[in-house]
Amino acid sequence: CKLPIDLHIITKTPEKYFDLLRKYPVEYLTFQYEELPAGFKMPSDIKGQKGLAIITPTDVAAFDTFSDFDFILIMATIPGQSGGVFDPVNFKKIRKFKQKHPNKNVHVDGGVNGEVSFILRNMGVHTSVSGSFLFKAASVGQALMDLTKREIVSLFKIKDFMIPREECPVIDFSQLSLKNILEQITFGKLGVTLVENNKKFEGIISNADLRRTLLQNLDNIEGMNTQKMINKTPVTILDTATVDDMLNLVREQSFPVMYLPVLNEEGNAVGIVTFVNL
Template identity: 25%
Template sequence: MEMLISLSILEYESELSSNIDKLEDTEAFAKIVSLVRTGKLNSIHIDVMRPPMIPGESRFPIGLIKKLYEKLHGKIALTIHLMVDDPLNIINEINKFIVDENRANTMIILQVESFSSEDEAVKSIETVKKYGYKVGVSLNLTTPKKRLADKIVSSADLILLMTVPMGSGRQKFHEAAMRRIKYFSTRFPNKIIMVDGGINPETIIKVWRAGAKAAVVGSYITTSGKPEEALLSLEGSLRMHVNS
């Protein structure tokens, strides 16, 4: 029994962005390092947001992504979730500092809503794969599941299902997402199903039983007074309940 955990650091973005040139002096970065050292995280999840896809929100500038990569690569994998209308432009910027040999340890997640057609989505996924990255494809909670067509899923390494509307943290898990998790995990049993939004010790059990094998966890850990204990409580909850 294993559930891969990707730590969303969205809650820390403001502090990190304000201190790009002195990340290691920030409390936020110290917390990230401490959580990485537990050995319980599969990756650090960077939620890149730009309007108009996320109105009024611009999170994780390229300079911050570069600095996080420089400080963390070799210590833990990065997952870069692009909630943007022009993902290939952002990726071209990322290509300037993530060297070829380190790209296999980096996951790029593309929103299906970034593309106007199934063929455009597949072509973009294939392009990013050729750069050397692992590629996931994400479906927003409010987008009909038919947008994530079989051809798109087949070309990706991972499916990310939003379990809250994308664009902000600290949201409550939406029960409506359960049907999607069951649908995609049954239809694509060989794909890793990742979920994102409202994950805590109770909801992580639900999504695991529905077929998810990976979870993005943010505010449950990052707003806790004891982040490491919060992280460990997720594993403890799974161990206690999944096989019961």
């Protein structure tokens, strides 16, 4: 059989499976963290990608002692409970894990329907597991298409999965030196920085805005007015909007939208949504 096997083992005695795993290797092997005995070590001669599964209450810091593993599996509902609802707190856990382990993959299992699948893809999740959504649908084929299409009707709010302001690069209007702008865009790792004036949203500066202004001032870099880098009228969205609202907004634009600053009702920036993973 050429189909890859994804094996999830929940046991307090993992060692009793080691010989079987050596004899019958699988492509993906995951052990449930909460059941593992203290000091658990995976034998190095067992083949396949290794994963650590955690339930929603468990912090992603559990992965720190399994840094030789290839991925984390976040159980977004109660393991073994079919048809559960995805817990939005896992969006934050995904961001936290990707910040700590940028070279490791994220797998998600539980409550994955069309809308959740879209959000997870947007967040850079490598693999999503969907069961009851597919097999309880009138048409498995149509449900499978719903997991991969980009047109999604969602009840989730933008604030549920946006990158919150405290995790975003932000620069104050009074600190708009070229060095500060370069540092915020580079170390923020989003390709964009929010610009504020006394915490009031002023606009954004993206990689493209930076390059354009530099090209226009190659002969006078020292005299360049960095305020001209600011896009003061970017497309923005409210934190209370839904994914459906967001997609409709993006479709209305005549240019590709890579970043969406997220504002609250007072007009202050509360986060960013990026589309670099779609």
